[in-house]
Amino acid sequence: MTTHSAYLRRIAVAAIAASALGLAGCDDTTTEQKKNAESSTHASGEKGATQETVVVTSTRTISRSNTTTAPQQAAQLHSGAPESSTSILGTPDTSDKQQQPDHGALVPIGIRVASHDTFDRIVIDLEGTGTPGWASQLTTEPTQLTSGEVITFNGTQALLLNITGTLYPFELGIKDPNLNADIDPTSTGVVTEVRSLGTFEGSSQFLIGLDRTHPYSIQSLSNPNRLVIDIQH
Structure with a gap:
């Protein structure tokens, strides 16, 4: 056990x-x-x-x-803001001016004129694309681009301006605009007349009448496209 x-x-x-x-x-x-x-x-x-x-x-x-x-x-x-500036754009002088267009396909559609303390401003509104060119000259005997005839004008000096890189209005499908600005000499400092002389072969011609010879500047602005001409008093 x-x-x-x-x-x-x-x-x-x-x-x-x-x-x-x-x-x-x-x-x-x-x-x-x-x-x-x-x-x-x-x-x-x-x-x-x-x-x-x-x-x-x-x-x-x-x-x-x-x-x-x-x-x-x-x-x-807002790149177009300088137009509203109360100072002259660029450096004004009395020399002839020329600028080549950059793929310009533009039509002048309006003219605006304003007077400031030290200068008058002309704005030519443009419709289309590209950048305009220009050729300008101060003269006492402005001539028509198409015919070469001497043009009579109000004032003693004329600023003849050809805007290049332009088209006829119908090429952009727009109506012919009114491009003759009514100028009251009492409301401007030196500008006596602004007149369109027509478009021919890619160039639109304008005549700006002045009371005498004045320095001026030309600037191209965008958004929207426009050409600004400042005439120093």
């Missing part, structure tokens, strides 16, 4: 030892799985954080780009 009891106790101890080893193995597996899971979670978190940073950086870049572009567009849309 004693021998049999001792045998049973050894079996029981062996079973308990085996169970303990099994539990230890389970704990090791569980610990390893937890470590793997934590490592995977940590790696996923880092990737997510990296993607989020890229998105934020991209959004900020677009925002800066939009902020920079808007003022540039606004500046381009």
Whole structure:
């Protein structure tokens, strides 16, 4: 009986030892799985954080780009503002002036005249594309571009202006505009007359009557296209 009891106790101890080893193995597996899971979670978190940073950086870049572009567009849309200036554009003198057109396909559509403290301004509005050219001359005997005949005018000196790079109105599908400005000599400083002499072979001719010889400047402005002639008093 004693021998049999001792045998049973050894079996029981062996079973308990085996169970303990099994539990230890389970704990090791569980610990390893937890470590793997934590490592995977940590790696996923880092990737997510990296993607989020890229998105934020991209959004900020677009925002800066939009902020920079808007003022540039606004500046381009208002590039014609100098016309309203109360000072002469360019450097006036009495010499003949010439400028070549740049792909000009333009039609004169209107004339505006205004007087300022130190100068008179004539603005010739243009419809079409490209940049106009011009040739100008102060003379006491202006001649017609097409016929060469001497033109009578109001005043003692004439500024003869040929705008080049121009078309006939029908070539742009517009009606013939009224290009003869009514000038009241009492409301201007030195300009006595502004008259269109017509268009011929890519050149539109204008006559500006003056009370005497004056320095002048010519400037081309865009948005919209126009030619600005300033006559110094």
